[in-house]
Amino acid sequence: MNNSPLVSIILPTHNRSSLIGGSIESVLSQTFRDFELVVVNDGSTDNTRKVVDDFSMRDFRVRQVVNKTNLGLVGSLNKGVENAKGKYIARIDDDDRWCDKEKLEKQITFLESNSDYVVTGGGVIDVDATGKEITRFFLLDHDEHLKNVILLHNPFAHSAVVFRKDAWEKAGGYDEELSSTNCEDWDLWLRMGKLGKFYNFQEYFIRYLRDRQNKSNFNVRHTLMVNNRLRKKYRNDYPNFWKAYVMGLALYLFSFLPIGESLKPFFSAPRRIIFGNPVYVYKTQNTKKIRNKP
Numbered sequence: 001m002n003n004s005p006l007v008s009i010i011l012p013t014h015n016r017s018s019l020i021g022g023s024i025e026s027v028l029s030q031t032f033r034d035f036e037l038v039v040v041n042d043g044s045t046d047n048t049r050k051v052v053d054d055f056s057m058r059d060f061r062v063r064q065v066v067n068k069t070n071l072g073l074v075g076s077l078n079k080g081v082e083n084a085k086g087k088y089i090a091r092i093d094d095d096d097r098w099c100d101k102e103k104l105e106k107q108i109t110f111l112e113s114n115s116d117y118v119v120t121g122g123g124v125i126d127v128d129a130t131g132k133e134i135t136r137f138f139l140l141d142h143d144e145h146l147k148n149v150i151l152l153h154n155p156f157a158h159s160a161v162v163f164r165k166d167a168w169e170k171a172g173g174y175d176e177e178l179s180s181t182n183c184e185d186w187d188l189w190l191r192m193g194k195l196g197k198f199y200n201f202q203e204y205f206i207r208y209l210r211d212r213q214n215k216s217n218f219n220v221r222h223t224l225m226v227n228n229r230l231r232k233k234y235r236n237d238y239p240n241f242w243k244a245y246v247m248g249l250a251l252y253l254f255s256f257l258p259i260g261e262s263l264k265p266f267f268s269a270p271r272r273i274i275f276g277n278p279v280y281v282y283k284t285q286n287t288k289k290i291r292n293k294p
Helices: 020-028 048-058 072-083 103-113 143-149 165-171 184-192 217-233 241-254 261-275
Strands: 007-013 035-041 062-066 088-091 117-127 133-139 162-164 197-209 280-283
Touching: 007 020, 007 072, 020 035, 020 048, 035 048, 035 072, 048 062, 062 072, 072 184, 088 103, 088 165, 103 117, 103 162, 103 197, 117 184, 133 197, 143 197, 162 165, 165 184, 184 217, 217 241
Parallel strands: 007 035, 007 088, 035 062, 117 197
Antiparallel strands: 088 162, 117 133, 117 162, 133 280
16 A cells, blocks of 8 residues: 655755745645655754744644755755655745645646646746735746747746656756756756656746845856856757857846846847747736737
């Protein structure tokens, strides 16, 4: 008799005792019940361990894996998936919230009915530290569209995805050499896309805390350089390499320009003309949804 859950949800955390409770609550409120929540505590020195233990005592599906030393995000992700018992892997970060109680049910139903798909995602609501909405967006939906633009942009929101564990294993897991770049998920999709199909639901699945991003020029430029290395690595697997590579180079050079945030919108129109619309379909409370074509 197999007592393993169908889905394992991986939640890496480090010193987020004040935030992680909301993330866990959003998972436990899901209508789909056949899951385990694997919290990978990456050597936290605050009250995080006790917060998670309290949830574990109330709900047997919550279990905590504690790293003796700090492995970083990508190392913790790999450890979490390696410890997972489920057929499917879902992701959530310790400062994000799932905002659709049927999120898992929709994604698992889809994957169970479509064995040729390896990754599914959904829409995002960006919020600030106070919980106020900044904007919301969908990503392109169908496999053909997503693979047409995957060298230009990351086509999935990491905290919104569910993917097959066996595909993750065949792809080789997350690349820990990318731990300082915020590219580990994009690189994984590029490898998994060679194994099966992609799909994004046109529904909002997560509330994403935007304030956490490290915006130092050094990190941004380093990430832009790594982005173009990834494009070169997978140039023979997906279309639009040269468009993507030139765009990445232009963004890298653009990062050196001494301009303020207020001037950046003036460069968006030329960028769309040259490189096409992004994979994001933005919708704010005061605007109508406009579908971007790939």
